[in-house]
Amino acid sequence: MSFPKNLALDGAFSSSSTRISRSRGAILWAYLVPIFTLHLLAILAVAPWLFSWAGVVALLVGIHVYGNLGINLCYHRLLTHRSFAVPKWLEYTLATFALCCMQDTPTRWVATHRLHHNHSDEEGDPHSPLDDFVWSHIGWLFRKSPAVHDIAVYQKYARDLLSDPFYFFLEKRPYWVGIVYFAHAAVYFLAGLVAGRWYSGDWPAGLQLGASLVVWGVIVRTVAVWHITWSVNSLTHTFGYRNYATSENSRNNWLVALVSAGEGWHNNHHQDPASASVQHRWWEFDLTYYTIQALAALGLASRVTPPRHIRREERG
Ligand SMILES: [Zn+2]
Numbered sequence: 084m085s086f087p088k089n090l091a092l093d094g095a096f097s098s099s100s101t102r103i104s105r106s107r108g109a110i111l112w113a114y115l116v117p118i119f120t121l122h123l124l125a126i127l128a129v130a131p132w133l134f135s136w137a138g139v140v141a142l143l144v145g146i147h148v149y150g151n152l153g154i155n156l157c158y159h160r161l162l163t164h165r166s167f168a169v170p171k172w173l174e175y176t177l178a179t180f181a182l183c184c185m186q187d188t189p190t191r192w193v194a195t196h197r198l199h200h201n202h203s204d205e206e207g208d209p210h211s212p213l214d215d216f217v218w219s220h221i222g223w224l225f226r227k228s229p230a231v232h233d234i235a236v237y238q239k240y241a242r243d244l245l246s247d248p249f250y251f252f253l254e255k256r257p258y259w260v261g262i263v264y265f266a267h268a269a270v271y272f273l274a275g276l277v278a279g280r281w282y283s284g285d286w287p288a289g290l291q292l293g294a295s296l297v298v299w300g301v302i303v304r305t306v307a308v309w310h311i312t313w314s315v316n317s318l319t320h321t322f323g324y325r326n327y328a329t330s331e332n333s334r335n336n337w338l339v340a341l342v343s344a345g346e347g348w349h350n351n352h353h354q355d356p357a358s359a360s361v362q363h364r365w366w367e368f369d370l371t372y373y374t375i376q377a378l379a380a381l382g383l384a385s386r387v388t389p390p391r392h393i394r395r396e397e398r399g
Pocket residue numbers: 199203315316320333349353
């Protein structure tokens with residue numbers, strides 16, 4: 084699978100230290116309403132009746148399964164950069180985990196991120212902190228931009244996704260992101276209801292556990308994964324150190340790397356976006372890459388792209 088020709092993933096980018104223009108287009112209510120609503124609902128987590136340790140475990144496991152495997156491993160390294168390949172059944176399973184994060188369709192996510200690599204911190208970057216920090220973290224999600232939200236952009240930057248029947252289906256019917264999200268929340272509720280009823284013998288206990296799993300394991304987790312993903316756009320283009328003098332402002336940020344299973348080594352990633360690994364020093368731990376290696380050891384991942392210096396050696 085090849086990238087669009089104009090996607091200079093291995094190239095340098097023109098530098099920019101000034102503010103860049105951003106879209107002030109119409110408000111995207113379809114993004115603003117669910118993001119605002121789930122942030123409000125997440126406050127329910129402070130209610131003692133809705134607390135359970137099972138909910139906390141569901142939150143932590145969910146951040147890894149949906150956020151790290153769904154978004155970081157699948158949407159980012161697999162679908163956007165094609166830094167490795169997996170069997171279709173596994174790719175679609177991981178993409179379904181990503182749908183449970185309410186972070187848009189695979190095609191739009193991939194097109195937006197390839198746009199970011201193609202125009203990092205310059206005119207055309209969908210979410211540069213050079214506009215302002217809040218814009219890069221969350222503001223850009225709420226404004227329609229013809230340079231981002233357009234089928235011609237998806238065709239230009241994510242043609243490979245649109246030629247896949249599953250991703251094409253989701254692009255034609257994006258409301259399925261919402262259906263999948265509500266369906267998985269219902270599974271959490273029913274699992275808690277049945278387990279609570281079985282464990283304590285009464286339905287109110289089941290209701291409490293089901294509600295707790297939805298609040299902690301679905302709503303708080305969704306909000307947490309949102310902010311982790313958005314931090315890669317905002318924090319790692321603002322705070323951290325640089326191993327490479329890349330011509331955008333990407334940074335290596337240990338805190339973001341810790342919560343995102345490696346994605347915070349973002350300066351390394353911009354220096355070598357094609358590589359499946361972003362670990363360039365021994366202590367820049369990249370859990371996502373070790374997961375890819377584990378999949379490869381199980382025979383479930385192939386064509387794992389090595390770091391650039393090894394690619395050069397292989398080319399001779
Ligand atoms: Zn970046």
